[in-house]
């Protein structure tokens with residue numbers, strides 16, 4: 371079914387509404403078809419989950435694809451439940467492969483509930499003994515070896531496992547995954563530092579495990595074309611220059627671009643004017659106003675000062691350098707260091723790397739834009 375608005379703001383619809391990512395799709399498909407595991411990383415809301423779903427649609431029926439969302443998980447038992455549920459959802463119970471998987475899982479005596487809306491199965495194992503959890507997980511993944519298909523599992527937001535109380539999860543998973551020859555894994559995550567710490571540290575089990583694929587923003591020219599064409603397809607006109615301005619305003623963040631375009635597209639006018647664009651930007655910032663003021667109240671004054679300075683500056687390479695400090699009236703670099711560290715931990719500031727250099731910026735571009743127009 372066609373979406374009512376071509377600018378999808380949740381999940382993945384279909385190739386028609388998915389912009390570009392041709393190179394990344396090719397890299398992922400090539401890795402899967404040649405039995406290589408992948409570590410896909412990039413900042414939040416850039417399009418990792420959508421890319422994985424897109425890649426899954428490009429595989430033929432020799433492959434079974436399974437998407438496991440680890441974001442809500444906090445323990446090994448959660449991982450077990452999410453993986454078992456995802457496995458059941460990937461197999462129809464009445465197919466020959468499905469029968470094996472379903473009866474294999476049922477033998478382990480989980481509770482199976484069905485989501486009222488989607489009808490999808492949800493599995494709960496309530497095991498409080500770590501050994502039994504591990505052996506149940508091995509039994510479940512082991513079912514994959516019993517079928518003659520290639521299976522691809524995407525563990526999305528994989529860095530979550532670092533927070534599990536069970537310390538042996540990484541070592542255990544690595545050994546298990548390697549023992550299943552018809553299984554390929556995509557580990558994907560938003561926390562670049564945590565992921566690199568897991569996969570690029572010689573002392574950790576996942577060292578050198580997979581091929582790294584970094585997801586950055588979509589090429590602006592390709593994105594502008596995509597946006598222009600979708601407006602045009604419904605006889606709506608928007609100037610290319612306005613699109614470039616929007617992309618910049620959204621800091622090229624896929625989710626924000628989709629949101630802005632979704633709103634503009636829903637206007638009844640046939641020609642999107644500059645006033646329409648200003649109206650959308652203003653509304654979006656206004657909607658966030660209460661949240662932003664609340665944020666200012668709950669973080670410390672020092673942290674807010676850093677947030678404000680970062681918003682005004684944009685991308686910052688040397689936040690502890692004299693030039694930046696003098697410009698924004700900071701006198702003590704260790705105070706800024708502490709504030710920046712804590713804002714990173716809270717997810718307010720993003721620390722990225724471009725061309726080998728670390729940089730910092732506020733994670734949420736709407737917060738940046740709001741400060742830029744409000745706190746003059």
Ligand SMILES: Nc1ncnc2c1ncn2[C@@H]1O[C@H](COP(=O)(O)OP(=O)(O)O)[C@@H](O)[C@H]1O
Nearest residue numbers: 379380381388389414415416417418419420625
């Ligand atoms: N290539 C794309 N073309 C169009 N929309 C996209 C694309 N990639 C992602 N999106 C949209 O952007 C939003 C964020 O993408 P998502 O995959 O959830 O990001 P991430 O997993 O990196 O946090 C989603 O609403 C998704 O529909």
Ligand SMILES: [Mg+2]
Nearest residue numbers: 418419420526
């Ligand atoms: Mg995601």
